[in-house]
Amino acid sequence: MPHCSISAPLFGDVSVFFSGGLDSTAVACMAGLKEKGRVHLLTLDHGHGYLFRTWAEKNVPALKRALGHDRVVHRYVDTCDLFRVLAIEPFLRDLLKYKAKLGVCMGCTMALTTKAVIYNLENEIPHIMMGSSVGGTYAPQSMPATVAEQKAFCAQYGVVYSTPLLDEHIVKAQERELLQTLGVWPGIRFLDKHSFGNQGYCLPSLQHLPDVLFNLHPVHKPDQVTRFYREKAPICHDYIAEHFRKTGHDMALLVERLRQKTGMGTSPHASEKQQTEDGDRT
Numbered sequence: 001m002p003h004c005s006i007s008a009p010l011f012g013d014v015s016v017f018f019s020g021g022l023d024s025t026a027v028a029c030m031a032g033l034k035e036k037g038r039v040h041l042l043t044l045d046h047g048h049g050y051l052f053r054t055w056a057e058k059n060v061p062a063l064k065r066a067l068g069h070d071r072v073v074h075r076y077v078d079t080c081d082l083f084r085v086l087a088i089e090p091f092l093r094d095l096l097k098y099k100a101k102l103g104v105c106m107g108c109t110m111a112l113t114t115k116a117v118i119y120n121l122e123n124e125i126p127h128i129m130m131g132s133s134v135g136g137t138y139a140p141q142s143m144p145a146t147v148a149e150q151k152a153f154c155a156q157y158g159v160v161y162s163t164p165l166l167d168e169h170i171v172k173a174q175e176r177e178l179l180q181t182l183g184v185w186p187g188i189r190f191l192d193k194h195s196f197g198n199q200g201y202c203l204p205s206l207q208h209l210p211d212v213l214f215n216l217h218p219v220h221k222p223d224q225v226t227r228f229y230r231e232k233a234p235i236c237h238d239y240i241a242e243h244f245r246k247t248g249h250d251m252a253l254l255v256e257r258l259r260q261k262t263g264m265g266t267s268p269h270a271s272e273k274q275q276t277e278d279g280d281r282t
Helices: 022-034 053-067 080-088 091-098 103-123 144-155 172-182 203-214 222-247 251-262 272-281
Strands: 014-017 039-045 072-078 127-129 160-162 188-190 194-196
Touching: 014 022, 014 103, 022 039, 022 053, 022 127, 022 172, 039 053, 039 103, 053 072, 072 103, 080 091, 080 103, 080 222, 091 103, 091 222, 103 127, 103 144, 103 222, 103 251, 144 160, 144 222, 222 251
Parallel strands: 014 039, 014 127, 039 072, 127 160
Antiparallel strands: 188 194
16 A cells, blocks of 8 residues: 555544545545545535536545445545625735736635535544645645635634645655555646546636646745735624524534534633533533
8 A cells, every 4th residue: 555644643534625636536536545434525516617526526436445435435525605796706805906817716725625624524524635636735725825815714613624634744755655555546637737538627627728738837926825815804704603593503513512522622602501501511
């Protein structure tokens, strides 16, 4: 077995941002090999030109065979409403404001993260993992500044956000070897870093075609992505709060349950019900 492992402790089930491509599939395998809980594969559908998204299903049967049929769950996540608010409607305004094409990828990532936090809280899943990869940190959603913001955002809800490929310095060759060892198709190799045939194609992201074809990477300043993230984050927080207001669930109680799993400590926003229960136990 190739040396592709997660060294950080896991506390139960894991949600993986799953396009079906090489990186996200490798992360799903690593999570499944590390932890005996379930691996929840979350494939986004932002509703604005995401072609062939169902290709993500191609490797799900192989992942079930490799990790256990009852341990792999695949879900499509409708991010259309948030993606529209975060990225599509303000696209031109953000282009002028940030002087960079941050909106599509950052907005898409933030929308999926927001929906995943809701999913994790409702299902008591303490982890979210993304397939940001070695050599791909020029992409705004995978830059260290963005990863730091993602971790802080998720931590507010008791969720541990991580990028295992970056954390463990795992390169593409190791990812492919891991998948092939487990009998999972790594996709059609292109330019050593891309895989085709196993994931959808996002039309708005065609702005990155020069990178795919010619390795011409976009350059984004860390302060740009941090500013974008922090200015958009309140929209995401409000969305989560409104969701739980509508469903009638005690969000603070759900957060505390995850915090207890991950050892993050008690939130200052714990519900009165949870504080009473904690007092009774002591």
